[in-house]
Amino acid sequence: MSIYPVILAGGRGTRLWPLSRADKPKQFLPMHGEHSLFQKTIERHATVDGLSAPWVVCGLSDRFQVDDGLTGIGINDATVVLEPASRNTAPAIAAVAEALVRTDPDAILFVLPSDHLITPDAAYFATLEAAFAAAKDGKMVTFGVVPTHPETGYGYIKAASGDGAVRPVERFVEKPPMADAAEMVAEGSYFWNAGFFAFGARALLDELSRTAPDVVEVAMAAVDAAERDNGSITLPESAYSQAPDISIDYALFERTDKAIVAPISCRWSDVGSWRAYWETLDKDDHGNAVRGKGISVGSKNSLIVSNRADVVALGVEDMAIIAVEDAILVCPLDRAQDVKNVVATLKEGKRHELLDVSPTVNRPWGGYSSIMNGPRFQVKHLFVSPGKRLSLQKHHHRAEHWVVVRGTAEVTIDDEVQTLSENQSTYIPLGAVHRLANPGRILLEVIEVQTGSYLGEDDIVRLQDEWGRT
Template identity: 35%
Template sequence: PLFEPTGRNTAAAVALATLRCLSEYGDSLMLVVPSDHEIATEQQFWRSVENGTAAARAGRLVVFGIKPSQPETGYGYIEVAGEKDGIYDVSRFVEKPDLVTAQSYLTAGNFYWNTGIFLFRASAMRDAFTAFEPEIWKATEIAYQAATSDLSGLYMPLELYAAIPSTSIDYAIMERASHIAMVPAGFRWNDLGSWQSLLDVGPSDNDGNVIVGDVVAIDCENSYIRSDSRLLSAIGLKDVAIVSTADATFVAPVSRSQNVKQIVEQLER
């Protein structure tokens, strides 16, 4: 395992894993999978990954896309063009759209939800970093070369790792690289990035609530209510998320999950 002493977003994490792969396993294929996603069909997942290996071995960065079933505004999209042997050419990545735009993507038929799952040769990602984000690559390399290890894994020095520019792999590489390939995902996928998604995948009661921990909920509907410490009581709530931890409490409409990041950024400041 590789241990980050502080979060520097996904570009640093991918650069670090790529360095590790090159030094320990050579120019192997690498698969990047976000940890906060639900993949419910394991066999179909690995079959989809296998479908992308030929393009990845040829040196292309490969992304997996989900054919949209509704005009979802909480996901990023991939626009694709030509197709050969089940592999599509990516025209562009698109940020989370508004409802009208998302509906137009659905109608167009050549847009896919971006799962954020990537497959590539380690050398292809290294070359992309040196072309587009050499500063991130160099800073990560310095931190990696100074790492210490014990039985549990490899540890980066805090001061060196904190010096790596913080940005996402999407902004740093995927939205700038050319000749990216897309494989349609044949697996069930849910980005657990919204309260609604947690309601969709969690064990719900007869009123559509997902209750976690020491909670008393009376006359509540379609709400995500979680307590990690003391008793949490709620009455007459609908479409609301409440999360109570030992040191903080969060309350918001289920539909406003995108604003959580703003709160986190404000707290960090």
Template identity: 40%
Template sequence: MSERIVGFVMSGGVGSRLWPLSREDNPKQFHDLSGDGSMLVKTLQRLAARKDGEASVFLIASERHADRVGRDLAGVDLGRGGALFEPVGRNTAAAVALATLRTLAEFDDALMLVVPSDHEISTTAQFWQTVEAGIPAASAGRLVVFGVRPTQPETGYGYIEAGAERDGVFDVSRFVEKPDLTTAQDYLAAGNFYWNAGIFLFRASAMRDAFQSFRPDIWQATEAAFKAATSDVSGLYMAQDLYEAIPAISIDYAIMERAADIAMVPAGFRWNDLGSWQSLLDVGPADKAGNVVIGDVVAIDCQNSYIRSQGRLLSAVGLRDIAIVSTADATFVAPVSHSQNVRKVVEQLEKSGRLETKFTPAHDRVIESGSWRKRVHHWLFEETMPLWSTIGVDDRFGGFHEALGLDASPLMRPKRMRTMARQVYAFAVAKARGWDGPANQLIAHGIDFMARHGRTDKGGWVRTMNVDGSVADAAEDAYDHSCVLLALAHAHMCGNPDALRLGQETFSFLDAHLEDERLTGFLEISGGRGERRSNPHMHLLEAFLAWHSATGDRTYLRRAARLVDLFRNHFFDRESWTLGEYFDDEWKPAPGKRGEWTEPGHHFEWASLLVDFAQRSGQVDLTGFARKLYASAIANGLNRATGLAYGAVSREGLPLDGISRSWPQTEAIKAAIALDGTGGPDLKPEIEARVGRLFRWHIDPAPLGLWIDWIDERGRSQATEVPASIFYHLVTALTQYLDKTEEAGRVGRA
């Protein structure tokens, strides 16, 4: 029996050439493109089906797809194989180096076969017959590639120029990048050019030696990441900080175009990389007129066209050589001969911050805007407002209770200034929305407690008070002052007689004691230096916009503009579309994990605030930033099992805090409401889906008027109490939802 071959399936690509079907969260390899299973599963099964010798099969995939990969691997006998997960994509050279290290560690100097995860190959028998033909050359230490004889002048593939034949294989004269049409025609006529199938066969030591000769930096960096990897039952996980240090380059550039004595085996199978809608037309089940029709489609008098619908009815008449692909939120139309240019569409969408390249629309999308209105209104005004306006109020010592138990009993906890202020704000917003409860008394009750017990000698506000109102922590925190200012602005709009004076005093304190003397934002606490955060600045932006609404004074917009400039210049990373949380005193990202820490909830929160500021100021480019924040949070920040936003993820989308709290879900609702109608996609169905998830996971399972604040990665409640500070998030998002859908209802009736 032939010696074992260790196979590696590379599954880290996005497949943007098949947009709008293939997207970052659900790329091409996970789709069933030919009606007989996903491309990934078929590739795994093909490698596992070797008849003339043993085969172990490994998969190298993105860590963000780990759950999906686990499901696909479950039905395949991998023969001592498994999954290796990349925390970030570093191109194919890193993947091949990682595969080589794994092979040397477990199988010594075995033969290795590296294949893409998303190519169509005619039969498994023909595939393995071709691979077996390359074993003698690979066993002798040569790097072996596989070439497909071209059938037409294809400009979408790379080519291999074959030289002399010896020992049943061809020497490789050179590798050629994707040619123009004239050059491709010349290659076809020459007869010694082959399409490069991207499949490699070699002995592990040969690839190790090639890396050490041509790119020792890649080998050493990958080896460091491999040695620090951790594993569980799902696979081997690389250390992010080490793996992202590996240079990102393809195996072709790093090794294959430099190495000597490379052998090529002509493929004995039909092959298609399924990299364009043209290629799917070529291999798909065509009707008598040459059309490939998939989904709910009515096609009349059409010829040689690829017509695919994912959901809604698609009708076409009189098409010739056209590709139409329609999904729930996007449609692509082009001549099939131009379908490779879909990448230009994707690039344009990404430049403008559109969401449709990043994530697949939720399956539970509700088409009718306002479907949750009745439930939202009842919960907000008939269940939770009556509870928090009575049991949530501390009538003995003043102020409000910091938290309630799941039995709705008050918990005697220290009272944070931010919570007291947020309760004032929530009752003011409820009053503005028409709540007929005792809002004015509650607002006055809260402000009185805050002012009597929480002021400092310098005119600021303390961080925390004990239950009886005595000071527990006298620190003057920028975050708390933002909450106080927000509450006072809305109290002023409700007619509270003390709110304007207290607000002016708070602004005076803010300018004198919390503003950085270098005019670069605000300090964390009065007199404090060191690590700085973007979050207090976000809440100050929220407060400044509220005071602009309360007074009409553009002074507050100018204050807001300075914070927006900080966002542009320091908080937002233009490459990853992420928002940093922690910085040093010079606004550089904090070192280590804290510099990588991003919170999807804050992405959503900033998005809605930026749209608000853009509409007030005329800085319309900020809407593009808001879309990018929303897209980043949706693409990288959601638990795919529940659809809820994680607590925190890295800039590459790896979960750092797997708990889903209720407040990020409310901010997702607000962001979708803010962005809907700003020139991007119709987000009304997404708004309904987000409200539905909030109720499904956080509100409906909770006792009347309360909510489950902590949900783990598997959708299980981890809540032991109900924090009052979340009330403000819920009231804001749900009143905005009621306003949005009421407006939509008026438009519909008109």
């Protein structure tokens, strides 16, 4: 009986704005060292006995970030399930269960968020074994974290009395007020809802057929019509868009009598706010956590994050200061949950450039960072991975100048192909068919200067593309 890790990687992470954006949400950011939260989720379970290759669920636009993350940690046998639209966790999990049960009727799903931080201990892995055993017996297992303090930003799970590794669930409580949260923590039978689960694929579908039959119907139709190609399963929009927008908590766990909770007591965080992120970081003697170009002078218990300018925090206390290339957020740490209101305000003002696109944009071939914008010009820093190349393309409204600052570039302009080394440059006239490639073994870095009447990304006419974007 195989156990399949199912990594849910479709979240947007809006509460960590301005660092987290729609095109690069928090699960793909290296927030705790070199590897992203997504990569760490897979790595921490790599040594668990009996786990099969992972399945990853993500949006169509996240496919290349998922592939890069998997390649970066040496995973080459994962199955990637691509959602044409975000329909919450219940349809996503049901689609994976439906796809798995057709080839492995005894499959066990171990469902994990991709954006949580866990420091596992021996007890954690022992709890996993107990949870998997319960899932094999047909139980619906949800994991609960032993709370360390009253928290109003989490849901709670009340367990039946006892001290077993798994216990029946009595009820769920969604984000209680502080007074209620304090009472529940003091009582000792409530756990934070960690948002990860274990259950048999067949048992899940059978139970969902009773509690949320429309979810199962859509999952079956979507898998029937799905496209399969080179380790990926693309769900069809025509079928999947009919799924209700509902979480697995509401669709299943709050409606079933088979729910049990497996408590864990190791260090855990959903990294769901800037305060939560601050709590996960090492701090100086005054409680300050600094990431990137930050300097604390006479400040206390504050978070300073900057990936562009040097940010100096002078005499501040209990503050979050987040500086990226195109936006700066300053707020008290105890109001970190209210960043969602900032995002709502930006949406109302149609400030999509601050919500949808990161200053550093990843592409299948590498990516680019915007350096400077002005009337009729734009400067970018392009980086191309070894062996990769951009699409063969042209522009109707802009010309481009390329200067190689690192590595070797193979440049195609109309019918001419040339090789450029460091400190060499070239000019691409408006309308010329061109391509940039990295034939070398080190990262290629190019400064691109665009000039013209319109410099938007939609002025790219792709004639050939290795990633199906023509």
